[in-house]
Amino acid sequence: xxxxxxxEGIRGIVEDAAIAxxxxxxxxxxxxxxxxxxxxxxxxxxxxxxxxxxxVAEGARMEVEAIAGTGWCMPCAKSVAIDQxxxxxxxxxxxQVQATGGxxxxxxxxxxxxxxxxx
Amino acid sequence: MCTVCGCGAGEVMIGRPSGTAQRKSAxxxxxxxxxxxxxxxxxxEHVEVHTPASEHAGHMHFGHGPAxxxxxxxxxxxxxxxxxxxxxxxxRFADANRGWLAGRGIFALNLVSxxxxxxxxxxxxxxxxxxxxxxxxxIEGDQQTEFDAERIRATGAPALQINTGKGCHLDAAMVGxxxxxxxxxxxxxxxxxxxxNLVCPSAFDLGEAHKVVILSVTEGEDKPLKYPDMFAxxxxxxxxxxxxxxxxxxxxxxxxxxxxxxxxxLKVFRVSATTGEGFDGWLGWIESGLAAAAAGxxxxxEEKALVAGx
Numbered sequence: 001x002x003x004x005x006x007x008e009g010i011r012g013i014v015e016d017a018a019i020a021x022x023x024x025x026x027x028x029x030x031x032x033x034x035x036x037x038x039x040x041x042x043x044x045x046x047x048x049x050x051x052x053x054x055x056v057a058e059g060a061r062m063e064v065e066a067i068a069g070t071g072w073c074m075p076c077a078k079s080v081a082i083d084q085x086x087x088x089x090x091x092x093x094x095x096q097v098q099a100t101g102g103x104x105x106x107x108x109x110x111x112x113x114x115x116x117x118x119x
Numbered sequence: 120m121c122t123v124c125g126c127g128a129g130e131v132m133i134g135r136p137s138g139t140a141q142r143k144s145a146x147x148x149x150x151x152x153x154x155x156x157x158x159x160x161x162x163x164e165h166v167e168v169h170t171p172a173s174e175h176a177g178h179m180h181f182g183h184g185p186a187x188x189x190x191x192x193x194x195x196x197x198x199x200x201x202x203x204x205x206x207x208x209x210x211r212f213a214d215a216n217r218g219w220l221a222g223r224g225i226f227a228l229n230l231v232s233x234x235x236x237x238x239x240x241x242x243x244x245x246x247x248x249x250x251x252x253x254x255x256x257x258i259e260g261d262q263q264t265e266f267d268a269e270r271i272r273a274t275g276a277p278a279l280q281i282n283t284g285k286g287c288h289l290d291a292a293m294v295g296x297x298x299x300x301x302x303x304x305x306x307x308x309x310x311x312x313x314x315x316n317l318v319c320p321s322a323f324d325l326g327e328a329h330k331v332v333i334l335s336v337t338e339g340e341d342k343p344l345k346y347p348d349m350f351a352x353x354x355x356x357x358x359x360x361x362x363x364x365x366x367x368x369x370x371x372x373x374x375x376x377x378x379x380x381x382x383x384x385l386k387v388f389r390v391s392a393t394t395g396e397g398f399d400g401w402l403g404w405i406e407s408g409l410a411a412a413a414a415g416x417x418x419x420x421e422e423k424a425l426v427a428g429x
Binding site: 002005006009010012013017021023027030031036038039074084085086088095096097098099104105106107108109110111112113114 | 196200202206207209287323347348350382383
């Protein structure tokens with residue numbers, strides 16, 4: 001789903017950072033992807049490779065750190081772990097669970113190659 | 120597979136072992152040494168092949184270049200912390216749209232559904248009833264053609280068609296360009312009909328007040344579970360084509376139950392755009408939204424006037 005747009009978003013963030021920080025090559029892009037976010041990692045990986053061509057991140061690795069899903073169970077009035085948006089509360093079995101965490105899609109960090117110092 | 124976005128590549132989750140739930144492991148906090156290649160297999164659960172690297176937990180490895188040196192002439196790997204939302208740019212455009220709309224007291228709804236759920240017919244019926252009381256304008260999103268905008272214009276409401284080409288969703292920048300072209304009236308209703316797609320539009324905030332998801336009884340009642348992202352992103356669900364319930368094997372109560380599993384705060388209206396059945400609730404909800412948008416705008420104006428008065 002819409003992974004091409006997401007990959008273009010990543011490219012924009014990488015290019016802005018390259019201008020701001022003056023690096024010329026990116027070895028790896030580290031992403032944080034929540035279990036409840038609307039991103040399909042393998043589709044994103046495919047788009048990532050295509051979209052990064054001709055940029056400082058051409059050929060860069062895409063690394064994904066997964067963020068576990070959490071929700072607020074209304075009957076229990078506490079935070080619980082969920083894997084899917086439609087999962088019941090693991091304690092009381094209620095579906096009155098509102099997703100509160102694990103929906104993020106972020107560029108966490110870049111592993112970059114800096115220009116040789118002193119040259 | 121969709122050639123643009125990769126839709127159809129599918130959630131790479133082949134079944135689920137019965138009994139034990141598969142929890143993804145907690146996020147790794149360690150930072151990998153940049154020069155060390157980890158043995159990634161190409162599995163979905165990438166996080167699990169990362170070495171926890173406890174000795175590196177919570178700090179960053181500057182200076183771990185190939186030579187572990189800061190010597191002049193040697194290039195270095197650096198981890199640069201970014202911490203930016205991938206959709207941050209879209210969200211900034213959406214915030215700008217939201218501000219623009221709020222300043223004019225315009226109540227904007229983003230209507231999302233699969234193709235064929237009856238969005239355009241529902242819009243036409245809504246406009247037909249509301250247009251004597253409030254100004255209504257429509258932004259239509261489709262990959263190609265101006266058919267839907269023409270149907271809306273036939274009701275007398277102004278409509279602007281956005282063709283996304285190969286794109287599978289509207290984004291906030293597209294809507295931002297459309298807004299000034301529509302000559303919108305203050306304190307009016309703006310209906311944005313998104314591209315017929317129950318997946319991608321869920322992730323893109325357009326600056327609307329609410330997403331409204333439409334599910335029709337000619338689809339499957341399990342759609343909220345099959346496409347949970349959209350039902351989670353919406354504030355309102357319209358169960359449309361209820362006039363056809365006697366002719367189809369669709370369990371409406373089950374559909375609503377499934378939708379509420381995904382999103383317990385979802386407001387549900389059962390409607391038929393053909394007969395107008397159930398429209399009182401839907402239109403009443405729109406009218407209270409219009410009143411709130413107008414009141415919010417009025418408050419903003421009074422504040423500005425007060426500031427100007429000083």
